[in-house]
Amino acid sequence: ETGVTQTPRHLVMGMTNKKSLKCEQHLGHNAMYWYKQSAKKPLELMFVYSLEERVENNSVPSRFSPECPNSSHLFLHLHTLQPEDSALYLCASSQDFEAGGNNQPQHFGDGTRLSIL
């Protein structure tokens, strides 16, 4: 139990579907992250929210739409995805000290394995 819960664990969807990934953290952290992990590629940061405000958006296609309604929940809304979007999507959280979250450990959920047909 890492304190970060992601649902669903597995998702298969067609390219025309709309679905959402959910992340919830029970650690009292104030920064949350979405990462994409593809086979044989380094982990890619997609979005960062600090205190419910988006602070990073790493040139992610608009077919991925994040939402952070409060500091404990993070969503990733998906629509008209492409086959190359098949990957493991990881959510993480950290405490936001000293002007940034990258000087603190990040706590990851177990991810959603996404397959696009």
Next chain:
Amino acid sequence: SQQGEEDPQALSIQEGENATMNCSYKTSINNLQWYRQNSGRGLVHLILIRSNEREKHSGRLRVTLDTSKKSSSLLITASRAADTASYFCATDAADSSYKLIFGSGTRLLVRP
């Protein structure tokens, strides 16, 4: 661009042996972190070492940092089959207060 680069890409050892993994990076950093990922699971934070530190220990783990060589190593002593996992280093990014840049990882197999 990729910052951390782990070496070797894969490592297979016998239970009880020590495992050493290396990480090299390109630009100056404030801190470097090591993470472990078991198959099908998320990443688990192991150790964070700051740029003014040279060595850090946590149980059977020892991390060193050489900022002059822009490299770090992770040593796992007396390895166990349960240590089988992928290990990643991550560095902070100069252009962001939030971004961690991960390497491609070392896949460690500990044979019983």
